[in-house]
Amino acid sequence: MRSENSPTGQKRRSVIEDVRRAQIIDSAVATIAELGYANASLARIAEHAGISKGVIAYHFAGRDNLVDQLVEHLYREITEFVVPHIQRETTAVGRLRARIIAVGGYVGAHRAEMVALAEILNNLRDAQGRLRYGDEFNEPLYRGMEEMFRAGQESGELRRFDTRVMAVTVQAAIDSMVAYADSYPDHDVDAHATELADLFEHAVGATPHQHRGEP
Amino acid sequence: MRSENSPTGQKRRSVIEDVRRAQIIDSAVATIAELGYANASLARIAEHAGISKGVIAYHFAGRDNLVDQLVEHLYREITEFVVPHIQRETTAVGRLRARIIAVGGYVGAHRAEMVALAEILNNLRDAQGRLRYGDEFNEPLYRGMEEMFRAGQESGELRRFDTRVMAVTVQAAIDSMVAYADSYPDHDVDAHATELADLFEHAVGATPHQHRGEP
Amino acid sequence: MRSENSPTGQKRRSVIEDVRRAQIIDSAVATIAELGYANASLARIAEHAGISKGVIAYHFAGRDNLVDQLVEHLYREITEFVVPHIQRETTAVGRLRARIIAVGGYVGAHRAEMVALAEILNNLRDAQGRLRYGDEFNEPLYRGMEEMFRAGQESGELRRFDTRVMAVTVQAAIDSMVAYADSYPDHDVDAHATELADLFEHAVGATPHQHRGEP
Amino acid sequence: MRSENSPTGQKRRSVIEDVRRAQIIDSAVATIAELGYANASLARIAEHAGISKGVIAYHFAGRDNLVDQLVEHLYREITEFVVPHIQRETTAVGRLRARIIAVGGYVGAHRAEMVALAEILNNLRDAQGRLRYGDEFNEPLYRGMEEMFRAGQESGELRRFDTRVMAVTVQAAIDSMVAYADSYPDHDVDAHATELADLFEHAVGATPHQHRGEP
DNA sequence: GATGAATGAGTTTTCATTCAT
DNA sequence: TATGAATGAAAACTCATTCAT
Structure with a gap:
């Protein structure tokens, strides 16, 4: 070219x-x-x-180049959609819920993109056979979540737990929502996301539901 | 043959x-x-x-046949290891914890098996390109967990939540533990499993730790 | 076009x-x-x-056409440079030396052209796989040299030898000078050409060096 | 494999x-x-x-591997045929003649092999576009001939000349004999070789023909 | 039982060529 | 004139599968 x-x-x-x-x-x-x-x-x-x-x-320039640009493209699109939702929130729980629900919203309109991205991340390997986007690729994501969790723990908003395990699990839960939506096309992803938000709200130990104005 | x-x-x-x-x-x-x-x-x-x-x-009989038998073999091995741990427990929370911790224990000694199984389940497809072991393959697993959760909800042991989302998420959390252990060979899988058990104990709304004899 | x-x-x-x-x-x-x-x-x-x-x-009109014109262009350039040097001489030995030394002089300033030309002559083939510029292409060249040699033999200036073999060998020696200069960029091509002239002067049997005014 | x-x-x-x-x-x-x-x-x-x-x-293992083995095979065959003929001779001129005539004899029965070898040596390049078997590849050959020439010069058997140019030219003359034989299938290669031997015998300045028992 | 050997389909990549603008 | 764009053929290579021994 x-x-x-x-x-x-x-x-x-x-x-x-x-x-x-x-x-x-x-x-x-x-x-x-x-x-x-x-x-x-x-x-x-x-x-x-x-x-x-x-x-x-x-x-x-070649297959690899196409895939690279594809990943970059999808990653940017998703990030641009999700990040503002997170930054709008101030509490740790709010940000956690926002992250989950925003991705859920994105999946609704971009199911194929999410599935394709997951396919690539799970399969693309270098010449030695090592995953190109292994868990190391998620490090920044994990670190960001951990920081958020630690802040919440310091302020007493969250219970004490291993922040790394929580971060890995949150991400896995989000990914599984995407995969499940792919398998069951009629699945209500928004409801799934909300349910997931509740799940992790309990998991991090915050008193649930109060942020929604219930007594 | x-x-x-x-x-x-x-x-x-x-x-x-x-x-x-x-x-x-x-x-x-x-x-x-x-x-x-x-x-x-x-x-x-x-x-x-x-x-x-x-x-x-x-x-x-061919590559597919090899893979089929491989899956069957691994699935049986894992099930035979994990199920007894679950059946030993009587409460919903106990069974949930047992499931997670048992898999964690299995992973410690059989990392490659778990990784290979995940690779196959995520990639094996039929001639039409559909995943052979998609989420449908997990249906029995999901159903079993849902039943367990519903029983716990009936008895008041667990809070009300969407049992399907919880089941999908538990499974995803377990799978992510395997993948993470593959990426970080020094990772302490047993600690991860215990932490995960705590996480979901909170998530299902049971008062944590009491089952371990705390007041 | x-x-x-x-x-x-x-x-x-x-x-x-x-x-x-x-x-x-x-x-x-x-x-x-x-x-x-x-x-x-x-x-x-x-x-x-x-x-x-x-x-x-x-x-x-296409790749072949480009190459054709390239060959024609280079061939004309080289011929225009070399031929006058030859025609200036009157004896067979003088002409032989002039041919060799003139090409040597040309190579000094046009190494790439000579290398490219050789590449094409050795590789360009027609649809049936036959060399387009095989030895047949050199026929006019060979014939010219043979005529020169025969004249020298008639006049007693040169010894008796197979004129065709001598012509082919002279041309090969000149070509090898070009190739060698390409492999060893610091090689002194003019000295090589002079040495080659001496070599063939002996080869054709003339008493060497006398034409340079030696007794 | x-x-x-x-x-x-x-x-x-x-x-x-x-x-x-x-x-x-x-x-x-x-x-x-x-x-x-x-x-x-x-x-x-x-x-x-x-x-x-x-x-x-x-x-x-691949195209390159095939070509490598082909070159190795042909090179060994030719060397095994030619070298004994050379070693049988004691004088510089005898060895020079033997080299040329032996190759000529080999070409008679193995025209395709020689042409193929030349094709590869002239065209095989590495990833950077450099000739894999350039003139550097001929260095051992050149060195061997130079040594032979120098010995002959020391003993007075040969005149003084640039041994490198002579070696390069001898090799080129031999190669051109192969190429010419390819272009003109009816060409008498043995006669060509003998003629070439005479040519270089004159070129190196030895008194010709005496080694054949003439007075 | 086991193996070496062979096959043909399918993959990525390079390239000369053609064409519309 | 010049260019970007597109095409399809051919290249090397990988691989699951088949077969004779």
């Missing part, structure tokens, strides 16, 4: 290129979500998009 | 055949755990076992 | 077209010399020239 | 494997000699051998 850099060092892309790239990424997301990472060959992604295989080669 | 049935209808297998099958399954477990499901080709499994590829073809 | 003929039958080309063609040919020469014929894809040639692949397609 | 090492560290190969490998190498030689290195794809080599593409993959 051409590589004229604009003065800012950014690749300059034409409109049509942006459209194609987005189309290919969308097709990759759909294909991976439906058939799984291993079965989402470039041929199938191209077929799904109604284009020739070569087009993908033209717009992306 | 040969399938001469004995008079009782049992498959008759020679000792050497049983040994080979076990050896191959062990090798498959190790290979899948290390390289992931997609990279665990028959060639690599055979190489790891120090045998020729053809041997696998001889003892198993 | 357009081919509007002028009234005189000459192709009419704009200045800009000539410039572009020269630029592309130069880039092709450099790319082939550096990476070899097989690795000099149009994409790489275009990249090296800082233009788009399409430009090449516009100015040349 | 399997890799059971014998106690000596040598790969243990079955007879049938040796036969297949030889067959594939022969087919590769023929294909490269006929179509050139770049056009000798594994598919064509397999087709020429009347086998499936996969067979090559089974017996060789």
Whole structure:
């Protein structure tokens, strides 16, 4: 692919290129979500998009490059949606609930994206066979949650517990909500998220339900 | 593969055949755990076992058949280890704790098995691309937990919550413990399991720790 | 490609077209010399020239056409440089020496051109896989040298030898000088050429050195 | 491919494997000699051998591996044929003549091998585009010849000349004999070789023909 | 029982070429 | 004129499977 850099060092892309790239990424997301990472060959992604295989080669430097950009794209989209919901809250419990419910809301409208992302994170490996996005990839996420938990514990809002285990479990619970929604398309994800928020509110030891104005 | 049935209808297998099958399954477990499901080709499994590829073809009807038997084998082993611990308990909370802690104990000695099993369950698909062991596969597990939870709710031992969400989340929490242990080999899985038991004890609303004889 | 003929039958080309063609040919020469014929894809040639692949397609009817014109261009350049040096001489030995030393002089300033030319002559093949510029391509060259040798033999200036073998060998010696200079960039090509001239002067049996004024 | 090492560290190969490998190498030689290195794809080599593409993959680790073994094989064969002829001689001129005439004799019976070898040496490149067997590869050959020349110069058998240029030129002359024989199948290679021997005998300044018993 | 050998389908990638703008 | 975009063929390689011994 051409590589004229604009003065800012950014690749300059034409409109049509942006459209194609987005189309290919969308097709990759759909294909991976439906058939799984291993079965989402470039041929199938191209077929799904109604284009020739070569087009993908033209717009992306290779399969790895496509996947990288896909992950980056989805990650940014999700983060941009979820983070504001969290930052709006001030208490530890509020932030925890916000995190869970925001993801639940996002899943409702972007089921395939979430499934595809999970597929990639669980399967993409380097040449030595090691997971490229293993738990180490979640470290920043875990650290952020732990900090939040510790603050809540200091203030007495939360009970004492192992913050790392709690963080890992919260993330796993959210991921399982996505997977479950994929298996049961009629599943009410928002209700699931709310229920999950209650679950962890109890788990962190806060007196539940009061934040919703109940006596 | 040969399938001469004995008079009782049992498959008759020679000792050497049983040994080979076990050896191959062990090798498959190790290979899948290390390289992931997609990279665990028959060639690599055979190489790891120090045998020729053809041997696998001889003892198993094909790759799918090998994987099926592997899943069945691991599932039985785990179940046989965990179920007694659960049945020993009488209360809902006790059973919940027992389930979590028993799996944690099993993981300690059988990390590769658990990782391989998770790899397969998350990746094995049928010809149409659908997950072979999707959440539907967990239905019996979920149903069992739900029943347990409902009983606890009836008796007042547990608070009211969505039993399905709780079951899905418990299972996800256990699975994440396995994955985390795989990423961080020095992780203390037993401590993790205990912490998880506490977490869910709070989550289901039981007054924690009393079952351990505290006032 | 357009081919509007002028009234005189000459192709009419704009200045800009000539410039572009020269630029592309130069880039092709450099790319082939550096990476070899097989690795000099149009994409790489275009990249090296800082233009788009399409430009090449516009100015040349295809890859083969580009290569043809490249060969023709280089061949003309070299011939135009070398032939005058030869024609200045009158004796067979003088002409032989002039040929060798002139090419040596040309190589000094045009190493890449010579290497690229050799790459093409040795690799370009037709659809049936036959070398397009095989030894048959050298026939005129060989014939010219043979004539020269025969004249020298008639006049007694040269010993009797197989003129064809001598011609083939002279050409090979010259080509090997180019290749050697490519492998060893610090090699003194002029000295090599002079040495080669001496070598063949002995080989054709002339009493050496006398033409340089020695007694 | 399997890799059971014998106690000596040598790969243990079955007879049938040796036969297949030889067959594939022969087919590769023929294909490269006929179509050139770049056009000798594994598919064509397999087709020429009347086998499936996969067979090559089974017996060789990859294209590079096949080519490596091919080069090694041909190089050994040629060396084993030529070296004894050289060592039989005692004088510098005798050895020079022997080298040339021996190769000429070998070419007569193994034209395709020589052409294929030349094709590979001139075209095989590493990932950076550098010739894998450039002139550096000929260094041992050149050094050997230089040593021979210097000895002859010391003893007064040969005139003074640049030994490196002479060595490079001798080798080039031999190679050109092979190429010429490829272009003109009816060419008398033995006569060519003898002529070449005479040529270089004059070139190195020895009084020619005396070693053949003339007064 | 076990193995080496062979096959053909499927994967990613590179590339010359064509075309609309 | 020039370019970006798209195509499809061919390449090397991997792999599950089949088969004769």
